[in-house]
Amino acid sequence: MSPKIGILVVGLGGNNGVTLLAGHVANDLSLSWETQNGPMSANWYGCITQIDSKGDHGGCGFRDRLSGGSYGGLASATEAVIGGWDVRPTPLGDALYESRVLEYDLVRKVRDGMNGIKVMKGVYDPSFVGESQHATATHVVRGDDDLTLRSRVERLRKDIRRFRSENGLLGEDGGHVTVIWSASVERPSSASYSTADELLGAIYGADENDDDVSPSVLYAVASALEGCSFVNGGSQNTLSPALSELYGVEYRSSISGGILGKLGIGGLYCPDRPAYLLGTDFKAGQTKFKTAAVEYIRALGLLPMVVASSNHLGNNDMLNLTTKKTLDAKMRVKSNIFGPWDEPQLDHQVRVMYTPYIGDEKRDVVEYTSLGFLGCQHTMLTYTRCMDSVLCVPLMVDVAVWCDLFSRVDVSTKDAARATAYLFKVPEGGAAGVDPGFHRQMGELEDVLNTRCGGTTSSTAREEGRHLTWDVVEKAVGDGVLTREQADALRGLAKE
Numbered sequence: 295m296s297p298k299i300g301i302l303v304v305g306l307g308g309n310n311g312v313t314l315l316a317g318h319v320a321n322d323l324s325l326s327w328e329t330q331n332g333p334m335s336a337n338w339y340g341c342i343t344q345i346d347s348k349g350d351h352g353g354c355g356f357r358d359r360l361s362g363g364s365y366g367g368l369a370s371a372t373e374a375v376i377g378g379w380d381v382r383p384t385p386l387g388d389a390l391y392e393s394r395v396l397e398y399d400l401v402r403k404v405r406d407g408m409n410g411i412k413v414m415k416g417v418y419d420p421s422f423v424g425e426s427q428h429a430t431a432t433h434v435v436r437g438d439d440d441l442t443l444r445s446r447v448e449r450l451r452k453d454i455r456r457f458r459s460e461n462g463l464l465g466e467d468g469g470h471v472t473v474i475w476s477a478s479v480e481r482p483s484s485a486s487y488s489t490a491d492e493l494l495g496a497i498y499g500a501d502e503n504d505d506d507v508s509p510s511v512l513y514a515v516a517s518a519l520e521g522c523s524f525v526n527g528g529s530q531n532t533l534s535p536a537l538s539e540l541y542g543v544e545y546r547s548s549i550s551g552g553i554l555g556k557l558g559i560g561g562l563y564c565p566d567r568p569a570y571l572l573g574t575d576f577k578a579g580q581t582k583f584k585t586a587a588v589e590y591i592r593a594l595g596l597l598p599m600v601v602a603s604s605n606h607l608g609n610n611d612m613l614n615l616t617t618k619k620t621l622d623a624k625m626r627v628k629s630n631i632f633g634p635w636d637e638p639q640l641d642h643q644v645r646v647m648y649t650p651y652i653g654d655e656k657r658d659v660v661e662y663t664s665l666g667f668l669g670c671q672h673t674m675l676t677y678t679r680c681m682d683s684v685l686c687v688p689l690m691v692d693v694a695v696w697c698d699l700f701s702r703v704d705v706s707t708k709d710a711a712r713a714t715a716y717l718f719k720v721p722e723g724g725a726a727g728v729d730p731g732f733h734r735q736m737g738e739l740e741d742v743l744n745t746r747c748g749g750t751t752s753s754t755a756r757e758e759g760r761h762l763t764w765d766v767v768e769k770a771v772g773d774g775v776l777t778r779e780q781a782d783a784l785r786g787l788a789k790e
């Protein structure tokens with residue numbers, strides 16, 4: 295039986311949230327529907343944790359490759375429990391209809407069922423999002439729970455606990471819950487703390503606190519205290535060294551007698567189990583391809599000179615970005631994607647346009663100009679069209695499944711971050727400085743799966759049985775026959 299996981303989406307009523315939920319319902323009920331190109335049936339295409347390495351599902355997935363591991367394989371997205379918060383009161387089925395992302399025949403089949411799914415009220419601060427979002431934000435936490443930073447975090451903690459207990463996601467050995475920020479992009483927060491103690495002190499230590507703490511930080515703190523992984527899918531500056539420290543098992547498992555007691559913070563959920571803090575900003579479409587294309591140009595020995603890209607999109611996420619304060623947050627990450635390559639000659643320009651008529655179907659155009667042999671120019675142009683949420687939802691599924699696997703296998707914070715770097719525009723925390731190239735980043739994932747999770751490097755290797763050895767090595771570490779250092783030394787020898 296595959297492990298059961300929970301996914302809590304902040305912004306569940308947004309385009310990503312309802313597309314994820316519709317996919318979940320469609321798979322759960324094994325639905326089929328009509329499209330312009332003929333009948334279609336439910337699948338998890340695009341989610342590499344849910345498809346196999348061979349067969350009609352594309353041949354690049356990991357499900358079968360990790361099924362033989364001693365840790366119980368990858369969680370099934372169909373069996374996951376999905377819930378979340380939104381500040382808009384629109385019932386989820388109606389929000390799906392309004393989003394115009396999926397085929398109407400599918401929407402028709404899932405709409406009523408989705409309208410019956412409860413959405414939790416969101417913790418909200420209008421100063422952090424664009425003015426375009428204010429009128430619809432009526433489904434928000436009010437009253438005593440909204441008085442202070444402390445009461446807001448405590449409210450979110452209660453929400454998470456209820457979600458765990460209503461859905462049987464409790465216990466030391468399972469039920470990993472991942473909280474995903476898929477809410478509107480926030481302006482940058484100016485509050486900054488250098489340690490986890492300072493961060494907790496600011497939230498729990500004073501009733502009157504005017505620090506500029508964003509809602510995303512409050513969700514992330516509540517998630518850490520409740521043993522959940524937190525994924526920042528938006529482009530704001532939620533991640534910080536203080537938050538990273540709060541996520542460290544060492545910190546969480548040692549604070550019971552210290553700051554928790556001093557500040558009267560209720561006990562932490564499974565503080566000894568790893569939970570991860572990952573981000574920033576999902577690398578879903580145009581940006582992902584850019585990191586593959588420039589990696590290709592560099593691999594050919596060409597010198598990339600200009601990457602000029604423009605995209606246009608007409609969904610609510612882009613509407614929120616029509617305000618300068620939120621657009622600046624998005625541009626920070628979009629422009630920074632090649633950072634660690636340190637290519638001072640590369641002129642990377644990005645333009646975004648809000649074009650309401652085309653809704654969620656993003657169109658992007660990118661022109662790459664490089665210098666080839668004897669300085670002759672080499673130019674490529676790419677044009678892509680896809681529903682934005684259809685690009686992003688598989689990343690939400692995969693990140694939750696990886697967090698669950700890594701937590702069960704006790705993968706370190708740093709390894710979890712580098713393995714999932716391919717999912718983010720600007721990998722932060724433990725993944726800072728990872729090579730930006732898409733294939734290099736997939737290599738990081740392979741490496742962590744092979745060295746930490748008993749994965750197989752390829753289907754050929756699996757057939758030869760060569761990598762079964764790593765399963766045995768992991769088991770030997772688990773049984774105390776080998777130390778972690780000895781296992782790592784063995785792997786080093788094998789690589790040589």
Ligand SMILES: NC(=O)c1ccc[n+]([C@@H]2O[C@H](COP(=O)([O-])OP(=O)(O)OC[C@H]3O[C@@H](n4cnc5c(N)ncnc54)[C@H](O)[C@@H]3O)[C@@H](O)[C@H]2O)c1
Nearest residue numbers: 305308309310380381416476477478479528610611682686
């Ligand atoms: N779709 C993609 O390809 C893609 C790629 C990278 C990043 N993202 C990011 O994912 C996020 C979601 O995208 P989307 O298209 O679903 O946007 P959306 O605007 O359709 O949905 C965002 C939802 O968040 C809700 N919300 C805002 N503040 C909230 C709060 N404090 N608490 C709870 N809910 C809140 C809004 O009411 C809205 O329903 C955005 O930050 C976007 O930049 C999307």
